[in-house]
Amino acid sequence: MDVFQGYDHVPPGARGASVAIGNFDGVHKGHQALIARVRAEAARLGIRAGAVVFEPHPREFFQPARPLFTLTPLPQKLKLLEIYGVEITFVLPFAHELAQMSSEEFVERVLVAGLGVAHIVIGYDFLFGKGRAGNAQQLVELGKAFGFGVSVVPPIGSGGEVYSSSAVRAELAQGDVEGAAEMLGHRWKVEGIVQGGARRGTGLGYPTANIALGRGAALAHGIYAVHVDFEGQRYQGAAYLGTRPTFDDGSPVLEVFLFDFDGDLYGRRIEVEFVEFLRGDRKFDSLDALKAQMDVDCARASEVLTADAKAAADRGGR
Template sequence: MRVIHGSDEIPLEARGAVLALGNFDGVHRGHQVLIRQAIDAARRDGRPAGVLLFEPHPREFFNPDAPHFRLTPLEEKLAVLEELGVDLAIVLPFNAELAALDAERFIGDVLVNALGVKHVFVGYHFFFGRNRSGSTETLRAAGAAHGFDVTVVEPVSERGEPFSSTAVRLALAEGDVKHAAELLGRHWRISGPVVGGAKRGTGLGFPTANVAMPKGTALGHGIFAVRVTLDGRQLDGAAYLGTRPTFDNGMPVLEVFLFDFDEAIYGRTIEVSFIDKVRDDRKFSDADELVRQMQIDCEAARRILAQDAAAGSKA
């Protein structure tokens, strides 16, 4: 997949594409339906299949001090898009200049003049341009005037629940990572370098790899069965996210205990995929009671991971 940053110098072979427009945070199953429709249309017409993204998320631009829970950082989002079969990703920097463009200027300057777009796919709730003045109807009218097609994709749902980034965030806020995975079509994950901690886990017989949670992340606290990717290897483990109420009730920290693993990995980057929740966080009377519960938690996490692996092999 080719990634182009900005719209000032679009290569000739990228013009005339079929484009899906949006932020696509999470690239959840609803997004995937829209993007696959764009890919199918591009294949029928013999054109590149592309996605037009905005970076950073407009909410981060307009409210830089307010924490925004991004489900997928740009690098992960691009990786998922490539897996879907997208040929071209155009990443527009969401800055003061872009924010000041009204809907008509965005269509004329970006979609028509810079990209020569031939077909646009958007969700039913897509708004764009200064003060969100542009809508799907604005796009349809512009398409008729400038000679490009517009397809508006209606909400996609399962068992009456629409797929949405908001629904994924709500599931994660409750610690329901399994439901979040059902909405995303894959396990939710974070990545980051392993940082030093208080080493309480080592003293209790459960040495952990601590990972700083990305800014704005709102995951319900508890114990989780996780699968960790390190240098291309997949490792099973149990993770704790919480305030350590048994000890100090401090700032939330993510601590990952890897099963059957004894390498030093401080400073190395790991990716943590959350498979299912084992239990909620709670306070214990002393360290001995906590250790006994940790042993139970690890056995439960092993069973969950074994079941998940078995289900994956049958899919």
């Protein structure tokens, strides 16, 4: 997938695409519906299927003091967009210039003059331009004036609930990583550089890889069964997110214990995929009690992940 920053100086070969526009945080099933439509339009017109994303999320620009639980930082978002079939992505830096553009200016300067779009796909609730004054109907009318097509995708959901980034965040805030995965169409993951810690896990027989979650992350505290990807290898593991109430009740940290791994991960980048929530965080009266519970947690995580691997193998064999 080709990635371009901004809308100025876009090379001729990158212009004229069919593009979906949005924040695409999580690249959930609603976003995937937009991508499917943009690919269909691209195939019909014989052009490339693309996406236009805003970075950072506009809410971070307008409300910097209110941290946003970002589901997919830009590198992860771009990976997912490519997986779902996007061929070209334009990343628009969301700052003062873009925030001050009227809806008409955004269309004329960014979409037409900058990107030369041939077709646009948006969600039914898409708003754009200064004060979020532009909507789907206005974009359709502007498309007629400037010569590009517009497709508006209706709400996508299940059981009466519309798939949205906010709904996914709400599921994760309750620890319901399986519910989040149902909305996402893939499991939620975090990635980061392994940091040094207090090495308490090592003393208990469970050395952990510690990574920082993003600003605003609101995942429920507790124990999770996880997959860990590192340098092309996948490991099963158990992850703890919490404030370590047995020790210091400090800032939240994500600690991951990899099963059947013996090595040094400090300074390395790992990816953690959340499979199932096992239990909530709590304080233990002694280290022995904590160690006994860790034994139980890891045994349970192993059961969950072994069953998951078998189910995946069965699906692949059909």
